Amino acid sequence: MRQSYHPAYEPTVHVVDDDAAVRKSLALLMASAGLHAKTYASAEEFLEQYDPHRPGCLILDIRMPGISGLRLQEILAARHDAIPVIFLTGHGDISMAVQAMLSGAVDFIEKPLHNGHLLEVTQRSLQFDAQRRREQARRSDILERLERLTPREREIMEYVVQGKLNKVIAAELGISTRTVEIHRARIMEKLGVRSPCEIVGMVLAAEPSKATETESLND
Amino acid sequence: MLGSYVPVDGGRLNPKMSISKKNISQTAGLPAKARHGSSPSEGHAHQLAIRPEKYAGCQENIDRNCLPSARLGMMGFEQRAENPRPQAAFCPDERRLHILINALPVLIGYVDREERYHFTNKTHQDWFDYSPAQIAGMAISELLGEATYQTLRPYIRLALSGQQVNFETVVAFPKHGERHICAFYVPDIVDQGEVQGFFCVVNDITERKRAEQQQRTRLKEVAQAARLSAMGELVRQIAHEVNQPLSAIASYCGAGIRMVESGTAGALEIIEILRDIATQAQRAGNIIREMRRLVHKRAPRFAAIDINKLVSEILHLVQMESSGRAISVRVDADPTEPRVLGDKVLIEQVVLNLLRNALEAMEGKPLEERCLTVRTWKNSDQEVEVLIQDNGTGLPAEAASQIFEPFFTTKSGGMGMGLSISRSIVEMHRGRLWATANPEGGASFHLALPSSYETVLSSGV
Numbered sequence: 001m002r003q004s005y006h007p008a009y010e011p012t013v014h015v016v017d018d019d020a021a022v023r024k025s026l027a028l029l030m031a032s033a034g035l036h037a038k039t040y041a042s043a044e045e046f047l048e049q050y051d052p053h054r055p056g057c058l059i060l061d062i063r064m065p066g067i068s069g070l071r072l073q074e075i076l077a078a079r080h081d082a083i084p085v086i087f088l089t090g091h092g093d094i095s096m097a098v099q100a101m102l103s104g105a106v107d108f109i110e111k112p113l114h115n116g117h118l119l120e121v122t123q124r125s126l127q128f129d130a131q132r133r134r135e136q137a138r139r140s141d142i143l144e145r146l147e148r149l150t151p152r153e154r155e156i157m158e159y160v161v162q163g164k165l166n167k168v169i170a171a172e173l174g175i176s177t178r179t180v181e182i183h184r185a186r187i188m189e190k191l192g193v194r195s196p197c198e199i200v201g202m203v204l205a206a207e208p209s210k211a212t213e214t215e216s217l218n219d
Numbered sequence: 220m221l222g223s224y225v226p227v228d229g230g231r232l233n234p235k236m237s238i239s240k241k242n243i244s245q246t247a248g249l250p251a252k253a254r255h256g257s258s259p260s261e262g263h264a265h266q267l268a269i270r271p272e273k274y275a276g277c278q279e280n281i282d283r284n285c286l287p288s289a290r291l292g293m294m295g296f297e298q299r300a301e302n303p304r305p306q307a308a309f310c311p312d313e314r315r316l317h318i319l320i321n322a323l324p325v326l327i328g329y330v331d332r333e334e335r336y337h338f339t340n341k342t343h344q345d346w347f348d349y350s351p352a353q354i355a356g357m358a359i360s361e362l363l364g365e366a367t368y369q370t371l372r373p374y375i376r377l378a379l380s381g382q383q384v385n386f387e388t389v390v391a392f393p394k395h396g397e398r399h400i401c402a403f404y405v406p407d408i409v410d411q412g413e414v415q416g417f418f419c420v421v422n423d424i425t426e427r428k429r430a431e432q433q434q435r436t437r438l439k440e441v442a443q444a445a446r447l448s449a450m451g452e453l454v455r456q457i458a459h460e461v462n463q464p465l466s467a468i469a470s471y472c473g474a475g476i477r478m479v480e481s482g483t484a485g486a487l488e489i490i491e492i493l494r495d496i497a498t499q500a501q502r503a504g505n506i507i508r509e510m511r512r513l514v515h516k517r518a519p520r521f522a523a524i525d526i527n528k529l530v531s532e533i534l535h536l537v538q539m540e541s542s543g544r545a546i547s548v549r550v551d552a553d554p555t556e557p558r559v560l561g562d563k564v565l566i567e568q569v570v571l572n573l574l575r576n577a578l579e580a581m582e583g584k585p586l587e588e589r590c591l592t593v594r595t596w597k598n599s600d601q602e603v604e605v606l607i608q609d610n611g612t613g614l615p616a617e618a619a620s621q622i623f624e625p626f627f628t629t630k631s632g633g634m635g636m637g638l639s640i641s642r643s644i645v646e647m648h649r650g651r652l653w654a655t656a657n658p659e660g661g662a663s664f665h666l667a668l669p670s671s672y673e674t675v676l677s678s679g680v
Contacts, residue, residue, distance in 0.1 A: 025470035032477035090459040112465035115473030
């Protein structure tokens with residue numbers, strides 16, 4: 001069960017609940033599953049200590065004094081922080097749970113908790129978070145490379161992505177085929193790719209749609 | 220004074236409505252033409268002037284329109300005959316009175332001893348749809364139909380025996396079907412006490428009654444909905460409270476099982492987990508016990524209670540709750556140490572509620588200005604009164620009685636049940652609980668409880 005991580009990449013299960021017993025028991029449950037958990041008595045405390053650059057997921061009591069679980073979700077969304085959120089709900093919190101799911105929560109689990117289910121969802125959330133972070137890293141790498149292209153190179157890249165031949169591009173831009181070939185070579189070099197197909201893959205990866213994210217999560 | 224009011228419709232008639240036969244006989248002057256020659260003094264006319272205090276609280280029985288019109292009619296004829304005061308700007312004569320009577324939106328008629336109509340106003344004529352010529356001499360039974368006549372007959376008899384009658388009833392009319400009417404019969408008594416006939420003033424209050432009924436139904440529905448939602452809220456809160464320890468227990472168990480299975484925990488760790496589980500189970504049990512204590516209907520145990528001691532204990536408790544918030548409390552306890560008869564636990568709840576309310580009401584004030592006064596004294600041989608007076612926000616405007624209604628609250632987090640439950644408890648003790656506004660600001664809550672037998676005896680009754 002125990003997974004080993006490089007210390008810098010060891011994910012943290014953040015548990016935010018105003019009930020001390022719930023916090024302590026969940027930390028113990030996570031530890032028993034080989035997961036590192038950190039507990040917070042309030043949303044405020046979490047926001048003070050939370051480092052968004054570290055991988056992890058968030059187990060959040062929906063109903064708390066002060067900043068509620070739903071409000072914390074809103075705050076994180078406003079910061080474009082996509083940390084996976086699992087809500088703990090009580091009896092009769094269905095409408096709040098629906099709201100939470102619509103706002104992108106991974107899941108909600110009704111108290112008293114079925115801990116097998118909770119661990120399962122937690123593991124899934126951590127995997128999703130890791131995948132999300134990998135994709136994000138790749139995306140920023142691609143964006144960085146695309147940044148290096150000159151405006152002319154970008155223009156020519158658009159044609160290449162559309163699958164146009166050098167001759168056609170040259171004719172449309174009113175330049176020589178040779179010049180197009182030189183630009184292409186520079187583009188491939190700057191992006192670090194060997195074929196036009198790879199360029200297409202990169203451009204698509206840089207603009208991921210919401211749909212692909214949700215799909216990968218629910219697999 | 221004759222016993223001249225008639226209990227009709229469940230005895231709802233207000234005794235204050237009675238008018239002495241003597242007064243009427245001296246001044247009631249219709250048929251007008253017959254009375255022109257007589258000469259009652261101006262004083263008599265004044266006796267008949269409308270005295271509003273006599274009719275206070277009678278709106279239920281009589282539409283306001285009914286009475287003044289009848290009285291005005293008689294008074295007007297009187298003045299025309301006897302009192303043509305030149306200085307008066309307006310002196311209603313017969314012509315003017317006819318205009319007035321015809322314009323009144325109530326049915327007015329004069330019926331003689333043979334139960335035949337002599338005079339009716341325009342409203343009456345329009346309502347029954349006939350001409351003045353048609354109605355003259357027509358019998359009541361003929362106009363109203365036999366069934367309705369039989370319903371009204373007892374009242375007609377009473378009016379013709381010289382008694383003033385007012386009543387509400389439901390009768391069927393040929394043209395209008397079933398109507399709820401409010402009627403007022405005024406006997407026409409001549410000097411020798413002989414009844415010549417009576418005036419009938421009738422108002423159709425069907426619509427008003429229907430609206431009242433609708434209003435009542437609606438209020439009932441609203442109250443029911445409020446009760447249900449408060450109940451739902453309560454259940455939700457309890458469920459939330461119980462779910463916390465249950466949730467912790469489930470997680471502890473899951474953790475324990477995994478740790479034993481994976482061999483990562485020794486006996487000591489497992490014992491600690493089991494202790495935590497036991498604590499949480501205890502916690503869940505306590506919540507349920509607390510609920511049972513709140514909900515469980517135990518029979519009240521009545522005993523003599525030292526009210527001074529009870530109040531001072533609760534006061535102490537409340538002061539501990541608000542520790543650090545030192546406010547000035549004036550205690551004025553009855554030195555005779557009166558005892559009241561009651562259930563100590565319940566009375567404690569009431570006093571606690573009143574004291575907490577008083578402190579909360581003063582929260583908007585600087586500490587040094589807050590002043591709580593608690594007083595106990597025997598307000599009579601039978602009762603001991605507890606006064607809890609604050610100088611806080613005071614009672615909500617025009618709501619001194621509403622504050623005891625369930626779900627009425629002025630507090631943002633309040634359920635509005637405290638005072639309502641308190642009053643139920645006090646009423647169960649045959650005591651009284653009421654609130655008054657202090658002239659210098661703030662509210663006073665008065666709790667009056669029956670003295671215990673020993674207190675009654677020692678006061679020498």
